[in-house]
Amino acid sequence: MDGLKVNITNNAMLIQTAFKNIIRGGKRTWLNVVVLSFVLVIMVAYNGLLDGWMEESRRDTIDWESGWSQLWHPKYDKYDIFTLQDAHGIIPKDIKRLIDNGVATPILVIQASIYPHGRMQNIVLKGINTEQNILKIPSEKIKTEDEDIPAIIGTRMAKSTDLKQGDRIMIRWRDKNGVFDSRQLLITHIFETKIGSVDSDQIWININDLYQMTGMGNEATYIVLNKEAKIKSDLSGWKYKSDYFLLSDVRAMEKAERVESIIIFIILLSLALLAVYDTQTLSIFRRQKEIGTYVALGMTPKKVTSLFTLEGTTYSVLAVLFAAIWGTPLLYLFAKTGLPMPEAYTNIGLPLGEAIYPVYKITSLIKTIILLIILSAIISYIPAQKIAKQNIVYALKGKIN
């Protein structure tokens, strides 16, 4: 009989025996290994996809909107447009220093009206430094071409207002004293972003133009900080907003996606583990004499149970190795090509690109592997624990029920 060893007493030997039994198991071993490795690769790919998406969303939100953290004018509330009228003020010295050091950039936000299709539409006008490189807003594209004020808008705004690059639009606003002013803006660039909140219902112009237009020189509504700013609390009365606060929507979205992934994993795992269970049950049945022999040779039934549990677990270990062989190049390729997304996705504010590129995180990879191994250990243990309850004599005769 295969794998029979005398003197199986220590654990190292146990593992060795289990491994040898499995390797000699032939086709059925490989079938289990194939199924498990298949599931493992899918899980890694799926998790990678989710991690990739979330990381991209997080990165895009940081790059386009939130920066590393922000400092808000005491009266500013991002979600209450009514606060805008008063939510601006001279940038305090401490913050000015950060801006001068290139680790922060001010944004000034005012309300304004445009008249697409002859109807008044309220929008916000955002002033940004054209030389900033903290946000990805292509502020360098705000270039003066003639007497009209250069401005850039996102694709969503362009669509809802029917504006194209090179178009002009009349805009009306009030300066710091409430005096009406109105000018033509020249759209010098239309940018594409996955972050709808820097696109819809807003126009970006040079902050210096906005200073001139409103008389709010050196003022800001909020300050975007990059990583090097190292600010962790309120500064000169301006409210500190951490990345945790600024990225709360991304986090919420991640949670929802995880729930879906768990359902799919449960389905996949249950199929794979079914295969292991099925193999284990039959292999115990088939190897009754072997079991009897082990016991007769001095192994405790508990040890035999461990041996069979280990055998079952070995499937998953082999599966991990096998998955590493065939899965690695495939997953690598997948990371290169990404999962293409329907184009229309970007239009609805979901931070999705043309493709999602999976990102394989070590922690998530290890978690998946451990989960697979533990689950296959448990599922192997269930039929194997019966061994301990058997009568050795019957076992030797091959009459286990």
Next chain:
Amino acid sequence: MQLMNDEPMKKQIIKIIICNMALMVSIPLIAQDGNKMLQDIDDNLSANSRIIESTMIIHGKRNDRTITSKSYTMGTDKSLTEYMSPPREKGTKMLKLSNEMWVYSPTTDRTIMISGHMLRQSVMGSDLSYEDMMDDRKLTVIYNANIEGTENYNGKDCKVLILISKVKDAAYQKQKMWVDTNYLIPLKIELYAKSGQLLKMITMSDIKQTEGRWFPMKMTYKDMLAEGDGTEWVINSITFNKQIPDYIFSKASLKK
């Protein structure tokens, strides 16, 4: 003097030269005349107190609406408007005290503060914003006027007056008025943005004599940036300088 700040440089320079030449000749005389004329207009249009019953006709894209109201104004700080019809609007009151504003609605029996943001909205869907209504200061307080020339408007000889604000917080930095020289009443007013962009146009007609002064009984407001036919405002009756009890202009009186 003020310059339009977004004119191209060359044009500006030429303009400055021309303006200066013109001003050198005429400043003392015309400025005097312009401001004098503005004073006359103020005397005609404003009063210590005013009680007006009026009809507003709002030309919408899909229908026209008629709203009647009665308003009490005291000086430049206090005013109360009560809507009389249509039934939907009846009993709604708006109280303005300096730069604060409240609305009382009888259906809800609530007094609601109109915050800064809301002040920029249009009044009853008209081409006027709450703010347009609230800036009730005398023209002479806000503007310096120059007579630019004479033009025929609607068959009448008019002086064309250019008003440039002398205070910081004038909603419109520049106005252009066609003033009927007989009545000393503007027949047409154009309101400009700081940039020189025409924002609103008001035309006045149906000038009648009431209580010894001439007053335009019909005005038309038009937001020049938006589509539409504007808003007509017709005065049905007007009383000047009648003592209005102070309690009228209190939040408590809104509920009465």
Next chain:
Amino acid sequence: MFDFIYKGIIRDKKRSLLPIIVVTIGVFVVVFSDGIIGGMINNMISMTANFQTGHVKVMTRAYAKQENEKPIDLSILNAGELINQLKKDYPIVDWTPRIMFGGLLDIPDQKGETKAQGPVSGISVDFLTTGSNELKRLGIKKAIIDGTPINRPGQILVSVDFAEKYNVKPGDIVTFFGSTMYGSMTFSNFTIAGIVRFGNSMLDRGAIMIDISDARLLLDMDNAAAEIVGFLPEGKYNNEKAEEIKKSFNDKWTNNKDEYAPIMTQLMDQEMMSATLGYAKRMSLIMIVLLIIALAIVLWNAGILGGIRRYNEFGIRLAMGEEKKHIFNSLMIESLIIGIIGSILGTTLGFMACLILSRHGIDYSAVMRNVSLMMDPVIRTTITPRMLYSGTIPGIISILVGTALAGQAIYKRNTAMLFKELD
């Protein structure tokens, strides 16, 4: 022979039970996941349809052009007549009016003066007409975290974050302040009936819901509607049907050049919706194919194991002179029967599980607090005819293939060695 095999299966429970269980579970998983994935896709469709687009939607042309702005001044004025006409022309569709609007919600102090006010976006639907399905359709009951749905005029539902920020609770009276469709100021007092969590951060920050009759009074929109949404029977979207209704309706109006003439759109006109759906369908197909492959491997495995297990039996049968081919054939028929029994059981179980979940659903809203996607935090399943074969065919085929592969071993047996092996 069939009878013999059948008896073998029934009597020798050890021989048949495990393979049947394996086939049953495998088929169950495929059928069930088919239902779940279908349910997820349906969930997405119905969320969009229920909250935004309907299966079909009628607006004025002018409104449709600027739909994003929700311009109530461009609403349908004679909505009642239009709805009646729609009901007559397309009786299978459930037509219902809706108005989305914006304004301020003002919270009074004890004297009835403004204590606080905040911007809100309003959603008004038909909650109160008998026979209206809107309450159920929008899942309001489940979304309410405090209080009750709207059950009489003058009530309002307030979103959770707004309620927290302004510290209002059911029973409080608040005033809505906004503009009518013609731009007049309008006010109305409402009693807060309930606090709602929409599960969408934007709506949760500042959305309110009122009954459409209240909205019509409030917005001076008697007999008007911003949108008339239509839902196909049982809330089941059908692209062809929706397209057909849309086309027939729009054809009637092509010659009318009025910018306020009605125009119909359907769910799939939303570029993003059709793209997503096509995508989700492709993905679900891939998922199902993957599952079927995994199932086949498992069953193949089961077949091989079954063969190995009965090594001795075949030995005896061979020794007794039974033809190898005959044993192989009987083995295949046995597998077929096991495959059929398992498939029927698995499909039935899967079907039942889907049926239960399609009625009740797994509510995972507890884990979904503050999620910013417009989605229903309930997993439901769909039931499609595909389920009848999606599990059965791979179930039967793979166990047959598995048995055939395992059965080849029979041909390798050396008769001379039989008794030695059986020792």
